[in-house]
Amino acid sequence: MSSLINGMTLVLCVTMIGAALVAIRDKRLPIAILASGLVSLIASILFLVLAAPDVAMTEAAIGSGLTTFLFFFVLARVRGGEQDGADHD
Amino acid sequence: MVDMLIYLAATLAGLALLLALYRFIKGPSTADRVIAFDVLTIIGITAIGLVALIEQRGIYLDVALVYALLSFLGVIVIARYLERGL
Amino acid sequence: MEPIMIKNAIALLLLAAVGAIFVSLLAGYMPDEQLNLTARYYAERTAQDIGTANIVTAIVVTYRGLDTLGEVTVLFISAAIVGLVLAQGRLPTNVPGSPQQPRVPVGELLSTGSRLLTPLILLLGIYVFVNGHLTPGGGFQGGAIIASGMLLLLLADPLKHFSHRLIDVIESISGLLFVGIGVLGLLYAGGFLDNRLLPIGTLGELFSAGVIPLIYSLIGLKVGSEFSSMLASLSETEEA
């Protein structure tokens, strides 16, 4: 079944890079943060495919979970500053 | 036979993943993207189940448990942020 | 905007250089067919020396236990800095231009649901760190899950004041016990943080692998309370 695993990896990699591009390019900060959470989420499935369940669980609980929550807590405190420095490009 | 079915299932799940990703990139509102995020997490749970099945390792399922928890918490944090309750 | 153009060009140039290095690394990479010397040692000896089913746990808690102690210390310091930075000299919150709106109250469904789910999430966290030597997971993951449960409490009842004292007490006691177990290992077993303080038992049972379940539980509690205090200090900045 290694071809199945290879195909899965490809789809996951494409999804992850797409999400990363959204995270960098999108003008709205909440969406950028959400996209970076999605990158972590997909990365954690990728870790599982790479036979690293420990890392997958850490990434799911910490990288995708707590980091995103921290970002949103901070974002709720800086309302009004989301668009700062976005005047170029 | 069963192998064929597993292949088919993985293909369908992959297509669903790409559809949800399309919605995530397209938007238009933040709430739409949150839904797409939730759906992607749920598809991720199925994907974890499939990986566990293919690799024959039951211990991978612990990660799926954490996922089930995270999709819930993430959506709630973002929803509370959106309605200015955080 | 000329300077920004130049800046972007420099950034792209830098990225191209880094990208070239990455491509050459990738082109020259050949996956190993055999385990290298260190990994082979761990794979052969873990089951009999340490008694954990999860070899990553054996490396994190025992073989490289000192690093983990350092890691927990770094986390503690960063949690303390977050608290310190956010606590000192804050401005009055009602600055003109940002009208202070009352918080939207929590719906009944969320408050009922979170009451029901918080204990389950905490129990899941405990399961993850108690079984750290058998299944994927361990103190750090379990601690993160416990902090997520605390976050749910915080979300469902934003006005409820977090008991910082209790969190601090749990944090310091588990830290002290962690170091204490390490020192006991130095005195009664092979060295600092040696897990053979307790009998190793049979592979695959909950009470096996010496003191590893105990150490991982302490790490879980400590990390969980550190993350919780980070979350709490970030969320309570308005009231302080």
Added chain:
Amino acid sequence: MDGILALLGGILLVAGTTFLLLGGLGLVRMPDVFNRIQAGTKATTLGTLLSLAGIACLQPAWATKLLLIGLFILFTNPISSQVLARAAHRIGTEKSPLTSVDRLAEDQGNTP
């Protein structure tokens, strides 16, 4: 006997992922946020439950853990959908022009 159980598992798995695909399709086709919540998260919940059941048939030893994952999803998913729908309605997310009636907005007095 074992073969029949495995076959049943495979069929359940395919049925589950078909629902996942339908959920994804609904997510793309539906016109506004609320309809997307309906199509997206509900169909995928059933899809995941069916897939988990299929995996349980293929590997009976994992049944308890899969049951637990299923229960967790079954309980957490509706709560998160409701909270999200409430937030989306509160911030006045655009509704599709097809929407025939909105009693909640009428009762809150803020006609969008």
Added chain:
Amino acid sequence: MMTSLAHWAMAAGFVLILIGFYGALTNRNLLRMIVAFCIADTGVNIVLVAVGHMRGRTAPILDSAVPVADAVSRIIDPVPQALVLTAIVIGLGVTAMMLAYALKLYEKKRTLDIAKFTELKW
């Protein structure tokens, strides 16, 4: 060149690192820079785990699927995994500190634009 799973994952990790660097270098909003940093962090972790992966082997956890006797021939390298585990946890600590400082700077200056912080410029 023989491609394998590890190659794909490693390429994706490298791409993520580049995307993260690009974002951190071109954005001027503090929080955006932190987001980009997190993405680069994830990319580094993926590359590290991919280095430890070996074709046709399974996770370094001994149970009924992997008996102790043939562990050496069945499991992958556990050392990178232990390293990455530490890296992710420390990554959260670093992110939390960066966020706390960003919040503090915002409270002082009411802006998140990095170009507005001119005190340390020369």
Added chain:
Amino acid sequence: MLKAVNFLVVWVLLVFFWVLLNGSLATDVLLVGLIASLIISLLFSKDLALITEFRATPPAFGAALRYFLYFLKELVKSNIRLASIVLSPALPLNPGIVKTRTRLKSRMGRLMLANSITLTPGTLTVELDGEWLYVHWVTVESTDIEAATAEIVAGFEQHLEVMYG
């Protein structure tokens, strides 16, 4: 007295959850589970008082079983209906948010009701305010409060009323 009963129920349920999680009944697993659940139920049994709102009488158990079966039937039925909507090229929608009324008083029962309504596709609880339940409906059949209540809420409510009152 009531407090003690509540505490014991919470403890037993948490231990049951723990056993499911571990998938084993070995003594050491049980011992750790008992201690962990004891600590959690000491901390949270006050918040979890709503678990004991379930009336532990024989008719209530019967109603719980019937409720579960009815729920499964509705889940599959409405999923298939929604699938047919999604697959049809014309996308026959008539969405809207209708107002319905519930008679349930217990918090747990109301949560279960809202969750069941949400999990059956086609209907989604948006807001629960007192006795009023605002439901988003993909294919609105009637905007009248009583008719919508009969269509959406009544099926689940009749079982939940026996269970929770």
